[in-house]
Amino acid sequence: MKKILVVCGNGIASSSIMQSVLQDWLNEHNYDATVDKASLMDCDANKYNSYDLVVSSTKIETSGVTTPIIVGAGLITGIGEDQIYDEVEKVVK
Amino acid sequence: MDIQVTDTSEEITTTSEAIQKSGSILLEHEDIQKDYINACISREKDFPTGLVLSNGMCIAMPHGKSALVKKDAISVVRLKNSTADFGRMDDKAKGIQVSLVFNLALTSGNKHLKVLRKLMSVFQNEEFMNQFAKADIEDAQKEFESVMNDNG
Numbered sequence: 001m002k003k004i005l006v007v008c009g010n011g012i013a014s015s016s017i018m019q020s021v022l023q024d025w026l027n028e029h030n031y032d033a034t035v036d037k038a039s040l041m042d043c044d045a046n047k048y049n050s051y052d053l054v055v056s057s058t059k060i061e062t063s064g065v066t067t068p069i070i071v072g073a074g075l076i077t078g079i080g081e082d083q084i085y086d087e088v089e090k091v092v093k
Numbered sequence: 094m095d096i097q098v099t100d101t102s103e104e105i106t107t108t109s110e111a112i113q114k115s116g117s118i119l120l121e122h123e124d125i126q127k128d129y130i131n132a133c134i135s136r137e138k139d140f141p142t143g144l145v146l147s148n149g150m151c152i153a154m155p156h157g158k159s160a161l162v163k164k165d166a167i168s169v170v171r172l173k174n175s176t177a178d179f180g181r182m183d184d185k186a187k188g189i190q191v192s193l194v195f196n197l198a199l200t201s202g203n204k205h206l207k208v209l210r211k212l213m214s215v216f217q218n219e220e221f222m223n224q225f226a227k228a229d230i231e232d233a234q235k236e237f238e239s240v241m242n243d244n245g
Contacts, residue, residue, distance in 0.1 A: 009136060012159065017210065073183035078216075
């Protein structure tokens with residue numbers, strides 16, 4: 001099963017929204033994947049690399065990250081969400 | 094859920110002034126501990142919460158740790174005579190001029206996800222947002238309260 005990590009500033013609001021929206025989308029499309037959330041401050045390259053995909057509210061500049069990273073603020077505003085889901089689909093299917 | 098919509102005619106131009114304003118309302122209503130205001134301001138520096146919505150409107154949703162929150166609340170401030178400079182959530186190097194501040198105060202727990210999902214659907218509802226930005230303050234308060242407290 002694929003593992004997705006959703007991250008934002010302090011793991012309170014933005015990541016909760018993104019996690020819940022993403023989980024709904026995965027369920028709707030019958031993809032089996034887990035979505036965890038975390039605060040950017042608690043994450044290092046090793047943590048990111050233990051996931052198949054990282055969806056972040058903002059750009060991540062941590063070096064040594066090999067896992068694909070998507071900026072997912074569009075899941076909150078609805079702007080560009082189709083592109084975000086396309087990227088997610090590439091990883092989970 | 095305590096919902097407060099306020100207009101200000103003050104010349105508010107910075108993130109910090111904007112959050113002082115929205116936070117003072119949360120404090121008056123005993124929704125938060127005093128330190129919550131500074132927690133929101135300092136968080137904004139590292140992880141800004143400014144968003145450009147699909148209708149082009151610029152908003153921000155400052156928030157901080159649940160530990161400093163006494164009860165779930167949202168303080169919305171409509172800036173009438175100025176815009177406040179906030180960083181963009183998706184790229185903090187970019188600034189936006191915000192005219193609506195949604196200062197969230199959320200206790201931990203499952204309830205807050207419901208609140209956030211509702212807030213998100215409000216942000217994505219162009220018609221509602223256009224209306225909300227220009228409605229009379231009483232109507233804005235009533236409409237926002239009704240959509241956030243709607244259990245459907």
